[in-house]
Amino acid sequence: MPPRLPLLALLAGLALATPAQAGQEMRAGGKLVLTDGVSSVEGAAGGGLATWALIGGNETRDGIGGSAHVTYVPLADYSLTSYGAAIGIMDRVELSYTRQVFDTHEVGAALGLGKGFTFDQDVLGAKLRLLGDAVYDQDSWLPQVSVGAQYKHANRGTIIHAVGGAHDSGTDFFVSATKILLGQSLVLDGTVRATKANQFGLLGFGGDRHDSYSAQFEGSAAVLLTRKLAVGGEARTKPDNLGFAREDAAWDAFAAYAVTKNVSLTAAYVDLGSIATVKGQRGAFLSLQTSF
Amino acid sequence: MLPVLLALAASAMPVPPGEQPVDPYAQSDANAGAMRFQGQSMWHAFHEQAGVQRIVDGFVDRDIADPVIGEIFKGQDIVRLRRTLKEQFCYILNGGCAYSGRTMKEAHKNLGIQIKDMNVLVVNLQKAMAAEGVPFFAQNRFLAKLAPMKKDVVVR
Numbered sequence: 054m055p056p057r058l059p060l061l062a063l064l065a066g067l068a069l070a071t072p073a074q075a076g077q078e079m080r081a082g083g084k085l086v087l088t089d090g091v092s093s094v095e096g097a098a099g100g101g102l103a104t105w106a107l108i109g110g111n112e113t114r115d116g117i118g119g120s121a122h123v124t125y126v127p128l129a130d131y132s133l134t135s136y137g138a139a140i141g142i143m144d145r146v147e148l149s150y151t152r153q154v155f156d157t158h159e160v161g162a163a164l165g166l167g168k169g170f171t172f173d174q175d176v177l178g179a180k181l182r183l184l185g186d187a188v189y190d191q192d193s194w195l196p197q198v199s200v201g202a203q204y205k206h207a208n209r210g211t212i213i214h215a216v217g218g219a220h221d222s223g224t225d226f227f228v229s230a231t232k233i234l235l236g237q238s239l240v241l242d243g244t245v246r247a248t249k250a251n252q253f254g255l256l257g258f259g260g261d262r263h264d265s266y267s268a269q270f271e272g273s274a275a276v277l278l279t280r281k282l283a284v285g286g287e288a289r290t291k292p293d294n295l296g297f298a299r300e301d302a303a304w305d306a307f308a309a310y311a312v313t314k315n316v317s318l319t320a321a322y323v324d325l326g327s328i329a330t331v332k333g334q335r336g337a338f339l340s341l342q343t344s345f
Numbered sequence: 346m347l348p349v350l351l352a353l354a355a356s357a358m359p360v361p362p363g364e365q366p367v368d369p370y371a372q373s374d375a376n377a378g379a380m381r382f383q384g385q386s387m388w389h390a391f392h393e394q395a396g397v398q399r400i401v402d403g404f405v406d407r408d409i410a411d412p413v414i415g416e417i418f419k420g421q422d423i424v425r426l427r428r429t430l431k432e433q434f435c436y437i438l439n440g441g442c443a444y445s446g447r448t449m450k451e452a453h454k455n456l457g458i459q460i461k462d463m464n465v466l467v468v469n470l471q472k473a474m475a476a477e478g479v480p481f482f483a484q485n486r487f488l489a490k491l492a493p494m495k496k497d498v499v500v501r
């Protein structure tokens with residue numbers, strides 16, 4: 054079974070290293086489809102733009118699961134590619150790594166950086182479920198609540214400083230509440246993020262206008278249409294720290310489809326607004342995820 | 346006095362044909378573990394008595410044959426399970442039945458059920474409801490009633 058993507062090889066490696074089969078008590082797999090969300094752009098389990106309180110991977114509190122994703126976001130003038138993997142431990146802790154590659158295409162040439170110049174970023178995430186069970190607590194309004202942090206390191210420090218960015222790395226902190234209202238077939242999420250990130254961190258952290266943390270909001274609402282299909286929308290506010298370019302809020306409208314128990318596809322229309330002075334960055338958000 | 350009366354009432358309960366006797370317990374609709382729906386729309390969505398019979402039979406057949414949870418049903422009183430499940434579903438869907446079975450805690454206490462087993466069972470129920478043509482939103486409203494029973498069913 055030669056894996057087509059190196060990512061799948063990584064996944065297989067993770068699966069083998071997983072101690073889920075170590076104890077007799079632990080049996081592999083077991084979450085209901087889509088109840089581990091999909092991989093957000095920063096690698097944490099969530100919607101596309103928003104991080105959710107759900108723990109990634111297909112395991113319950115009796116095991117260790119994981120997920121891997123590739124995401125491609127072609128925009129009007131740029132494109133973003135991200136890939137990464139996450140481990141979900143006992144449905145309690147999620148650890149994730151994602152690499153984002155932001156390609157400037159022709160804009161890179163216009164800015165004198167060179168055509169196809171890329172801004173890359175590594176994101177290391179950790180999430181802890183504090184309370185609640187988004188799926189089964191249907192007799193209470195209490196959502197599933199998680200807290201977490203994402204350490205981000207952007208690779209273009211020199212350029213980031215040249216355009217007024219203060220740092221090339223930073224850490225976001227978030228509190229996330231996710232609720233599945235089964236009686237209404239709805240999935241709702243609200244997340245507050247303390248961040249200094251410019252364009253998710255690709256343009257660094259803090260800047261000539263502001264260099265302090267601000268509270269930003271990201272939220273999702275989705276309707277479960279079938280056991281395997283959810284459609285919804287998301288919105289996410291972002292700081293506006295850089296003097297040279299205004300930064301806008303982002304939103305999307307998405308459909309997430311569970312192709313099999315272990316593979317899901319997300320397709321969205323996304324609007325990231327103005328990026329580095331180039332307005333109207335709208336396009337598609339396409340993500341393939343596998344979880345176990 | 347009350348426990349004695351309840352015990353008497355329970356021991357006086359005839360064992361339906363094909364079923365095995367169970368330890369005496371207090372009968373009550375509250376044992377069903379959920380408040381019933383108001384109105385008739387859910388009962389209609391599940392195609393009433395005949396629909397609930399087909400759904401429960403299809404659901405139990407899937408559970409018994411299931412590679413993951415089938416083992417848990419081995420040697421259990423499946424005749425009784427079908428009957429009490431039909432009563433429970435009918436009661437919750439406001440189909441006018443009384444529930445004569447045990448509480449969820451009592452019925453599942455010795456089974457060692459994990460969350461994963463519960464999730465498998467939910468999928469089997471979803472398949473059985475879909476086979477009956479129950480609209481997806483109605484399926485979810487019903488599952489929302491069953492979901493909180495997890496804390497009584499999942500013991501480890």
Ligand code: HEM
Pocket residue numbers: 414417418421422425426429430433445446447448452453456458462463464466491492494495498
């Ligand atoms: C919300 C979920 C569930 C509901 C509504 C439910 C309902 C019931 C009912 C009504 C009974 C019969 C009670 C009686 O005999 O008085 C029963 C028994 C039983 N259930 Fe469940 N159940 C659920 C979850 C599960 C799960 C997850 C499993 C295993 C995977 C399971 C396995 C069994 C077995 C084996 C029996 C027979 C026990 C015996 O006869 O001693 N149930 N259940």
